[in-house]
Amino acid sequence: MKQATISTLMIAIISMMTPISSHALESIRVGAVLSTTGPAAFLGEPELKTVELYIKKINAEGGVLGRNLELISYDDGSDANKANSFTKRLIESDKVDFIVGGTTTGSSLSMMPLIEKAGIPFVSLAGAVAIVEPVHKWIFKISHTDRMAAEKVFEDAKKRGFTKMALISETSGFGQSGHKEALAAAKKIGIEILVDETYGQKDTDVTPQLTRIKMNPAIQAVLVFGIGQGPTTVTKNYRQLGLKAPIYQSHGVASSEFARLVGAAGEGVRLPSPALLVVGELPNSDKRKPILSAYKAAYEQQYKEDASTFGGYAYDALMFLVNGIKVANSTDKELVRTAIEKTNGYISTAGIVHMSATDHLGLDSSAFQMVEIKNGKFQIAK
Amino acid sequence: MFSQFLQFLFSGLTVGATYALAALGFTLIYNASNVINFAQGEFIMLGGMLAVFFTQAGLPLPVALVLAILVPAIVGVVLEKLAIEPVKGAETVTLIIITIGASLVIRGLIQVWLGKGTHSLPAFSGDVPIAILGATLMPQSLWVLGVTAVVVVALWYFFNRTLHGKAMLATSFNRVAAELVGINTSWVLFMSFAMSAALGALGGILVTPITLTSYDVGIMLGLKGFVAAVVGGLGNGLGAVLGGLLVGILEAMGAGYISSAYKDAIPFVLILFMLFFMPRGLFGGKSTDRV
Numbered sequence: 001m002k003q004a005t006i007s008t009l010m011i012a013i014i015s016m017m018t019p020i021s022s023h024a025l026e027s028i029r030v031g032a033v034l035s036t037t038g039p040a041a042f043l044g045e046p047e048l049k050t051v052e053l054y055i056k057k058i059n060a061e062g063g064v065l066g067r068n069l070e071l072i073s074y075d076d077g078s079d080a081n082k083a084n085s086f087t088k089r090l091i092e093s094d095k096v097d098f099i100v101g102g103t104t105t106g107s108s109l110s111m112m113p114l115i116e117k118a119g120i121p122f123v124s125l126a127g128a129v130a131i132v133e134p135v136h137k138w139i140f141k142i143s144h145t146d147r148m149a150a151e152k153v154f155e156d157a158k159k160r161g162f163t164k165m166a167l168i169s170e171t172s173g174f175g176q177s178g179h180k181e182a183l184a185a186a187k188k189i190g191i192e193i194l195v196d197e198t199y200g201q202k203d204t205d206v207t208p209q210l211t212r213i214k215m216n217p218a219i220q221a222v223l224v225f226g227i228g229q230g231p232t233t234v235t236k237n238y239r240q241l242g243l244k245a246p247i248y249q250s251h252g253v254a255s256s257e258f259a260r261l262v263g264a265a266g267e268g269v270r271l272p273s274p275a276l277l278v279v280g281e282l283p284n285s286d287k288r289k290p291i292l293s294a295y296k297a298a299y300e301q302q303y304k305e306d307a308s309t310f311g312g313y314a315y316d317a318l319m320f321l322v323n324g325i326k327v328a329n330s331t332d333k334e335l336v337r338t339a340i341e342k343t344n345g346y347i348s349t350a351g352i353v354h355m356s357a358t359d360h361l362g363l364d365s366s367a368f369q370m371v372e373i374k375n376g377k378f379q380i381a382k
Numbered sequence: 383m384f385s386q387f388l389q390f391l392f393s394g395l396t397v398g399a400t401y402a403l404a405a406l407g408f409t410l411i412y413n414a415s416n417v418i419n420f421a422q423g424e425f426i427m428l429g430g431m432l433a434v435f436f437t438q439a440g441l442p443l444p445v446a447l448v449l450a451i452l453v454p455a456i457v458g459v460v461l462e463k464l465a466i467e468p469v470k471g472a473e474t475v476t477l478i479i480i481t482i483g484a485s486l487v488i489r490g491l492i493q494v495w496l497g498k499g500t501h502s503l504p505a506f507s508g509d510v511p512i513a514i515l516g517a518t519l520m521p522q523s524l525w526v527l528g529v530t531a532v533v534v535v536a537l538w539y540f541f542n543r544t545l546h547g548k549a550m551l552a553t554s555f556n557r558v559a560a561e562l563v564g565i566n567t568s569w570v571l572f573m574s575f576a577m578s579a580a581l582g583a584l585g586g587i588l589v590t591p592i593t594l595t596s597y598d599v600g601i602m603l604g605l606k607g608f609v610a611a612v613v614g615g616l617g618n619g620l621g622a623v624l625g626g627l628l629v630g631i632l633e634a635m636g637a638g639y640i641s642s643a644y645k646d647a648i649p650f651v652l653i654l655f656m657l658f659f660m661p662r663g664l665f666g667g668k669s670t671d672r673v
Contacts, residue, residue: 039598041498171643198642202602204400204593207393208638208645211386229500229594240511240518241389261502261594264509 027070028063028331030055030321031096033086033111034125034314035103038078039201042228042257044103046299046311047125048073051100051318053302064325072096076107083107084114091118097331100317102126106173112139121324121337123317125310127251128177132360140340140360142320142348143313144251144274146178146225148365150185152272153223153248156370156381158189160246162220166195166213168206168234170226175201178225178250194219201230207237214241221245227252232261239265246270251368256306259373270381272368274309274350277378287347295349316348385516390638391631392514396523396592398630399530403585404607405614405622406533407578413554413617414574417477421461421485422582423604428454429583430595431492434501451583457488458579462572470568485600493597505591522591529588533581534623541619550574554617609649613656615663625664628652 032051035044051071059068072094074086083102090096091114098121102108105128115122116136124131124141132141157165165186169179175198186193195216197209213219222245224234231253238247247269249258254273259266275282279292295315299307323346325331328339343362346353351367372381404426411419429450436446465480507521540547552560553570561567586595586603593599606629614625629649637645656663 037493037498042500045498200646202599203645204589205393205397205634208390208634209642211389211638215386229596232500232594240520242511242513242518257499261500263502 025067027068028065028098028325029070029072029094029096030318031087031090031094031099031101032071032073033076033083033090033099033101033103033107034073035078035083035107036075038076039228040078040104042255042308043125043310044075044078046308047101047103047314048075049303050295050299050311050314053298054315054318057298058322064322065329065331067331069322073101076103078104078107080104080106080110084110087111087114091115091120096120097333098122098321098325098336100125100314100321102131104173105131105177108141112136115139119333121321121333121340123321125313125317127174129181129361130177135358135360138337140320140355142316142350142353142362144272144350144363144368145181145361146174146250147181147185148363148368149251149272150178150182150223150225151189152365152368152370153182153250153270154185154189154191155365156270156272157191157221157223157248160221162246163190164192164194164218164220166197166216166219166222166245167193168195168197168199168209168213168222168224170201170230171198172201172227172230174227174252175225175230178252182223182225199226199230199234201226201228203230203233205237206234207241210234210237210241210243214243219245221248223248223250225250225252229261232258235262235269236265251309254309254371254378256308256378259376259378262373263376266373266376268372268374270370270372272365273371273378274312274367275369276307276309276312276349278369278371278380281380287352288349291347292349312349316350320346320348320353386638388515388517390634392517392519392523393638394631394634395627396520396526396630397633398610398627399523399526400585400589400593400603400626401606401610401629402530402623402626403526403533403581403588404603405610405626406537406619407582407585408608408611409614409617409619409622410537410574410578410581412611414550414570415466415477416474416554417466417481418474418608418616419575419578420478420481420604420608421488422578422607423600423602424485424488425454425458425579425582425600426586426589426603426607427492427595427597427600428457428488428579429586430503430590430599431496431501431586431597432583433503433587433590434595435496437503447587450587451580454583455576455580458575459572461579462575466575467568467571485604489597489600496597498597500594500596501590502594503587503590520592522588526585526588526592529584530623533584534619537619546573606649609653612653613663615665618663618665621663621665628664 034048055069055071076083100123102124105126108124108126129145129147169175195213199206249271282289296307324336324340328335343355351363353362355362370381371378407422433450505522511518549565550570553567610626610629611622614621636648
């Protein structure tokens with residue numbers, strides 16, 4: 001925490017000094033609204049650290065188009081209302097050129113109308129499909145969606161011969177959106193959801209809901225759609241009840257912290273994950289591997305903690321934006337936006353991005369890697 | 383069918399016992415000072431977080447646990463000395479606001495010091511579930527229930543059979559009268575904060591292997607514990623325990639038999655019912671002067 005503050009300060013000082021010292025070019029102002037405190041802090045904190053680290057790196061290497069990047073970031077405290085007012089501040093008083101952020105779906109959605117009106121290229125970090133569907137002119141997103149996660153899970157389940165499943169989803173925004181997408185995906189792929197339960201994000205015991213699943217012997221597998229510590233409780237309670245059907249989780253738990261907290265109960269849990277989690281196992285032919293390894297090494301060297309897939313999303317958003325500026329060879333908002341929209345074949349940590357005027361996401365479910373927890377470690381599921 | 387019911391009951395008892403421990407903490411301080419200490423949840427959080435911190439620092443488990451109870455007790459005392467005592471005689475509402483402020487400070491300090499991650503402790507007696515008539519129970523749940531029972535008995539003995547305990551009770555009934563007969567009421571206030579902080583920390587440690595812990599677990603536990611204390615009748619120790627168990631069991635039964643979507647609404651509907659029909663709680667006194 002302290003280190004982060006110091007590095008923010010250093011960036012601020014460096015960016016204040018640059019115009020006087022070397023070149024008189026004005027810096028490119030990148031605005032960010034992230035949830036570094038509150039319930040979504042475990043997402044927002046690695047995101048902010050990543051953005052800070054890479055802006056420093058980019059500036060040390062001479063900046064973009066010969067100009068330095070300057071980060072102006074605010075913490076919305078995981079509150080969508082605050083995200084909205086900070087966005088207003090970014091646009092009106094900080095006069096930023098580009099915006100990344102919206103750690104949570106709620107924050108992103110509340111930021112969007114202002115950004116759309118002001119006409120600023122924006123890359124969201126949040127999960128729900130609703131951000132890019134319908135397509136908005138200035139809104140982009142290159143992180144995986146809950147729909148992709150649900151489809152990946154059900155495709156894998158079908159391959160293993162499961163057609164009757166139970167769904168237990170969280171009452172958080174992430175879980176609710178996931179619940180909707182999971183039901184739709186199940187229908188599309190031909191999986192029957194026999195039991196549909198919910199649990200609260202802070203619940204400490206979920207055995208009653210799981211008992212309802214236990215009472216239905218036809219169930220072949222269970223999908224848990226949640227984020228943070230809730231899914232840990234669900235998995236532990238599931239094992240406590242002696243349920244045998246395999247568990248699927250969403251990408252909301254794709255972090256080494258989940259594997260550590262859930263302990264032995266996590267053995268055999270499968271989930272669709274960004275490739276960052278299993279980078280060591282990726283074949284060398286995988287085009288994402290060099291980027292993933294470089295990001296992981298840089299983050300872990302700087303902060304002495306495991307790189308998370310959520311930080312990976314922030315890395316993608318920033319680099320994607322920088323790539324757009326380079327391609328456009330300008331910081332003109334309209335030119336950059338057009339360049340971003342035409343991105344084809346850009347390699348991010350999430351996958352290979354193909355954008356178009358009708359698709360501001362540019363990823364498909366192949367971007368996810370199905371992983372399984374074995375001996376307390378994530379491995380590519382076979 | 384019966385095993386299903388039993389499973390819901392076990393789930394309710396485990397969760398209920400943690401609410402009960404929180405509710406007991408509210409009761410202790412309320413009795414000594416008429417203050418509803420909204421920092422109670424933070425003592426629970428402190429117990430769990432410090433136990434994790436001390437064990438990770440390499441201390442043997444028993445030492446870590448003792449420290450994780452002692453430190454919150456000291457925090458409780460400091461809170462009383464620095465924030466509550468200087469404004470002695472202030473309105474109850476003022477005192478309540480002070481405790482809310484204190485809880486924000488404690489939570490914020492832990493967030494900065496120990497980070498925002500979620501942590502766990504190994505279960506005291508392993509992770510193998512105990513099967514009883516088709517339902518299962520974790521050994522840690524027995525620890526929670528057992529220790530809650532021991533605490534209740536110990537508190538009963540303290541308040542009914544020892545001079546110090548009786549002095550605290552006397553203060554809760556009438557501070558002026560207690561002072562007139564020579565009871566040191568500021569000592570009573572001091573002790574009640576130390577005891578309820580230690581009690582909360584103990585609960586926090588016990589539930590950590592089941593529920594995990596992070597800097598913000600105190601909010602929910604504190605809130606549910608408060609509901610339990612009100613349901614049981616504020617200021618009544620036995621009521622606090624039964625209130626906690628009742629809230630826990632109703633939640634579990636509601637989630638099991640009705641729908642998990644309404645689970646969190648149950649305690650709050652319950653508290654509305656109590657306030658309408660039995661405003662002094664299940665075991666609250668009959669008197670009407672202390673409102």
